[in-house]
Amino acid sequence: MNTQLAQDACRLPELLEKVLDASLDYLGSIDDRPPATGFVRNDPLSLPDDGLGTERTLDLFAQRYGRTMPASNGPRFWGFVTGGTTPAALVGDWLTSVFDLNLTSVANSPAPNIEFEAIQLLRELFGLPAAFTGSFVTGATMANFAGLAIGREWIARQFGKSIALDGLHAVPPISVLSGEAHSSIFKVLALLGLGRNSLRTVATLPGDREAVDVEALRRALAQLDDRPCIVVANTGTVNTGDFDDLRAIADLKSRYRFWLHVDAAFGGFAACSPGYRHLLDGVDAADSLTIDAHKWLNVPYDSAMIFTRHRDLQVAVFQNSAAYLGAIAEPPDFLHLSPENSRRLRALPAWFGLMAYGRAGYREIVERNCALARLLGERIRASATFRLLAPVRLNVVCFALAGETDSDRVREFLARVRDDGQAFLTPTTFQGEAGIRAAFSNWRTQEKDIEIGWRTMNHNR
Numbered sequence: 365m366n367t368q369l370a371q372d373a374c375r376l377p378e379l380l381e382k383v384l385d386a387s388l389d390y391l392g393s394i395d396d397r398p399p400a401t402g403f404v405r406n407d408p409l410s411l412p413d414d415g416l417g418t419e420r421t422l423d424l425f426a427q428r429y430g431r432t433m434p435a436s437n438g439p440r441f442w443g444f445v446t447g448g449t450t451p452a453a454l455v456g457d458w459l460t461s462v463f464d465l466n467l468t469s470v471a472n473s474p475a476p477n478i479e480f481e482a483i484q485l486l487r488e489l490f491g492l493p494a495a496f497t498g499s500f501v502t503g504a505t506m507a508n509f510a511g512l513a514i515g516r517e518w519i520a521r522q523f524g525k526s527i528a529l530d531g532l533h534a535v536p537p538i539s540v541l542s543g544e545a546h547s548s549i550f551k552v553l554a555l556l557g558l559g560r561n562s563l564r565t566v567a568t569l570p571g572d573r574e575a576v577d578v579e580a581l582r583r584a585l586a587q588l589d590d591r592p593c594i595v596v597a598n599t600g601t602v603n604t605g606d607f608d609d610l611r612a613i614a615d616l617k618s619r620y621r622f623w624l625h626v627d628a629a630f631g632g633f634a635a636c637s638p639g640y641r642h643l644l645d646g647v648d649a650a651d652s653l654t655i656d657a658h659k660w661l662n663v664p665y666d667s668a669m670i671f672t673r674h675r676d677l678q679v680a681v682f683q684n685s686a687a688y689l690g691a692i693a694e695p696p697d698f699l700h701l702s703p704e705n706s707r708r709l710r711a712l713p714a715w716f717g718l719m720a721y722g723r724a725g726y727r728e729i730v731e732r733n734c735a736l737a738r739l740l741g742e743r744i745r746a747s748a749t750f751r752l753l754a755p756v757r758l759n760v761v762c763f764a765l766a767g768e769t770d771s772d773r774v775r776e777f778l779a780r781v782r783d784d785g786q787a788f789l790t791p792t793t794f795q796g797e798a799g800i801r802a803a804f805s806n807w808r809t810q811e812k813d814i815e816i817g818w819r820t821m822n823h824n825r
């Protein structure tokens with residue numbers, strides 16, 4: 365055995381103690397670290413002939429990157445829709461690497477049992493009926509990919525064909541209808557060979573709404589003359605956290621043929637709170653459903669779930685049959701259900717979080733984050749410096765700099781806020797206006813963080 369490797373193996377307890385110390389140092393300073401830091405320009409490294417061993421590598425890492433590691437999993441990173449890692453999720457993630465299990469098969473470990481259990485717990489958290497089966501993927505983009513890939517196969521079946529077997533030329537061009545689709549949907553359409561241009565954007569409701577106008581959707585469906593299509597419903601839009609009316613969209617299914625994919629990457633967590641749950645009324649009618657775990661479930665990247673009521677079609681798309689892997693059983697192994705074959709036991713951090721904090725834990729995180737978003741929204745509404753662009757519907761605050769329409773000025777403002785090291789927010793465009801988003805989905809964020817963020821926003825304006 366290589367000497368460094370052999371020495372590391374003997375000193376594992378000591379090395380893990382060192383990592384523990386480094387981790388506690390970082391986590392203990394999370395409140396004081398800047399939430400975001402820029403790209404680090406270091407002298408290039410070259411591959412050592414003889415390795416350094418883990419201890420010296422850890423020192424090298426600390427010296428090259430330690431001080432610049434931001435607190436993007438801390439309480440004042442309000443860009444994108446970013447969760448943090450809860451203590452339980454960290455424990456689950458650490459153990460995932462300790463066990464290093466491949467999820468492919470029930471034949472050699474209980475890893476699939478753990479994923480089945482996590483999916484069952486998540487179904488309970490989201491109030492989904494048992495008809496939905498689920499599996500973990502790396503993020504909402506891949507969940508959207510899986511959902512639309514299954515939808516594409518459903519369309520082919522309407523023509524008595526299979527795209528999984530015969531490719532896209534087996535069927536006429538497929539239309540996809542959506543209101544305010546997330547950018548990842550366009551990427552997915554490119555990946556699936558449907559093309560970004562296959563998405564027909566349907567009008568949204570007037571005013572400051574991003575929810576689809578269901579009557580406009582009905583008209584678009586009618587124009588297809590009974591040709592089956594895919595409808596992507598959006599529950600939790602990135603700019604304003606708006607929700608399509610799923611119940612009304614589901615009702616259209618009795619008159620028009622479409623696959624209903626619901627992108628509920630973060631909006632799905634509305635189900636955790638009795639006050640917001642109604643926003644997902646009708647979700648039972650979804651044929652496929654995306655929910656991200658590395659957002660509001662507060663597990664580390666990369667983690668999301670694809671749920672569907674059509675596992676047979678899912679297997680038709682994702683099956684990976686080979687003599688050495690065994691036959692497709694019931695339930696099918698996870699390698700027959702998602703884009704990856706070999707993959708880590710991604711469900712374990714989620715399993716730990718769900719068991720450690722339960723229904724009440726997630727309800728509290730969701731409700732606190734939404735209350736904090738409202739608090740920032742109220743500050744903005746009352747201020748002469750900033751201007752609210754839309755009401756705060758869930759956990760996202762969308763606003764502008766008062767009297768400023770130039771997006772470069774907005775970016776400069778956000779760079780000043782970032783470099784001040786107290787809060788991080790990201791730019792957007794909302795209905796043609798240069799805007800800013802603050803999204804709250806981290807379990808650590810408290811009222812004091814809104815005070816700090818508000819102060820730095822005003823100071824840098």
Ligand SMILES: Cc1ncc(COP(=O)(O)O)c(C=O)c1O
Nearest residue numbers: 445503504505546548602627629
């Ligand atoms: C509604 C929605 N869909 C999809 C995505 C893509 O998620 P991911 O970056 O996890 O792939 C996001 C990310 O913000 C989102 O908000």
